[in-house]
Amino acid sequence: MIELKGRAVAITGAASGFGREMAMRCHALGAKLALADIDAAGLATLEAELKEMKADFFAAKVDVSKFEEMQTFAAKTFSLYPDVALFFNNAGVEISGTIWELSMKDWEWVYGVNVFGIIHGIKSFIPEMLKQDKEAIIINTSSLAGLISGHNSPIYLTGKHAVVALTEALELQLQQYQSKIKAFVFCPAYVKTNLHQAERNRPAELINENAEYYQTEDYKKKQGMMQYAVPNGMELDQAMDIVFEALEKDLFYIQTNPEFLPRIEQRFNNIMDNKRPVFAG
Numbered sequence: 001m002i003e004l005k006g007r008a009v010a011i012t013g014a015a016s017g018f019g020r021e022m023a024m025r026c027h028a029l030g031a032k033l034a035l036a037d038i039d040a041a042g043l044a045t046l047e048a049e050l051k052e053m054k055a056d057f058f059a060a061k062v063d064v065s066k067f068e069e070m071q072t073f074a075a076k077t078f079s080l081y082p083d084v085a086l087f088f089n090n091a092g093v094e095i096s097g098t099i100w101e102l103s104m105k106d107w108e109w110v111y112g113v114n115v116f117g118i119i120h121g122i123k124s125f126i127p128e129m130l131k132q133d134k135e136a137i138i139i140n141t142s143s144l145a146g147l148i149s150g151h152n153s154p155i156y157l158t159g160k161h162a163v164v165a166l167t168e169a170l171e172l173q174l175q176q177y178q179s180k181i182k183a184f185v186f187c188p189a190y191v192k193t194n195l196h197q198a199e200r201n202r203p204a205e206l207i208n209e210n211a212e213y214y215q216t217e218d219y220k221k222k223q224g225m226m227q228y229a230v231p232n233g234m235e236l237d238q239a240m241d242i243v244f245e246a247l248e249k250d251l252f253y254i255q256t257n258p259e260f261l262p263r264i265e266q267r268f269n270n271i272m273d274n275k276r277p278v279f280a281g
């Protein structure tokens with residue numbers, strides 16, 4: 001495991017869930033923290049706690065879907081803390097529903113955060129981390145959804161597939177250029193965070209005006225699956241133990257729930273056998 005003491009850790013989506021837990025753990029390990037989130041109130045609560053704990057940190061309101069905001073966050077991070085050991089490229093949101101019914105605003109919102117947010121993070125942090133020429137880590141948060149075929153949350157699932165492929169390409173290029181940075185892709189299944197309430201931080205300009213589809217049983221059923229699965233998922237600290245263990249063991253695909261491995265295997269078997277995925281309800 002990379003030494004974090006005295007070095008900096010930058011985190012997006014820091015005000016809640018995985019980001020917040022990562023911030024607390026890295027502070028406990030002696031790291032300085034650069035924290036970004038779109039949720040100003042959530043950040044303020046975290047800031048108060050960290051001040052109480054005498055943490056060395058700064059927190060910034062950042063919308064990761066906006067490249068300039070991510071660049072400003074990275075610039076502030078490297079000016080205050082020129083030695084970044086870990087970048088947790090993690091902010092994310094969720095929506096479920098049927099592909100042809102979901103609105104273009106839904107696609108723009110979720111891809112803006114979950115896909116472009118990750119790209120903005122890589123483009124803003126990796127060049128500076130390369131210049132450090134020291135061992136460092138980037139963890140991109142994808143999901144189990146990025147590894148399987150599924151029907152419930154197509155915008156989320158396809159975006160998370162992009163994050164897996166992006167991180168594989170990133171890792172290969174980091175090796176190609178013999179860098180000291182290692183990439184990891186975090187693919188949790190269901191973990192108790194506030195992901196099922198992602199709408200709370202949806203920008204006003206991306207809220208659906210014609211809300212008819214969102215009143216249907218189809219939408220409610222699909223969204224209801226996430227509403228149930230996340231609060232009934234794994235405990236957050238258990239999931240974060242798995243992350244740190246994976247970093248220790250150098251496991252590229254950080255997975256929380258081995259019981260879902262057959263779903264991944266099934267997808268790859270379908271590809272190998274050139275079989276159509278079959279709806280299983």
Ligand SMILES: NC(=O)c1ccc[n+]([C@@H]2O[C@H](COP(=O)([O-])OP(=O)(O)OC[C@H]3O[C@@H](n4cnc5c(N)ncnc54)[C@H](O)[C@@H]3O)[C@@H](O)[C@H]2O)c1
Pocket residue numbers: 012013014015016017018019036037038039042062063064065090091092093113141142143144187188189190191192193194195196197198201230233
């Ligand atoms: N919890 C799960 O079961 C689960 C499973 C698979 C993947 N994930 C992924 O984990 C990551 C973290 O989510 P979480 O589960 O901790 O949920 P969470 O809602 O508790 O935390 C996500 C954080 O991201 C922030 N955020 C949302 N939009 C943003 C934006 N535009 N710019 C900056 N910050 C923004 C939110 O304000 C929130 O603080 C996400 O990428 C999510 O897709 C979670």
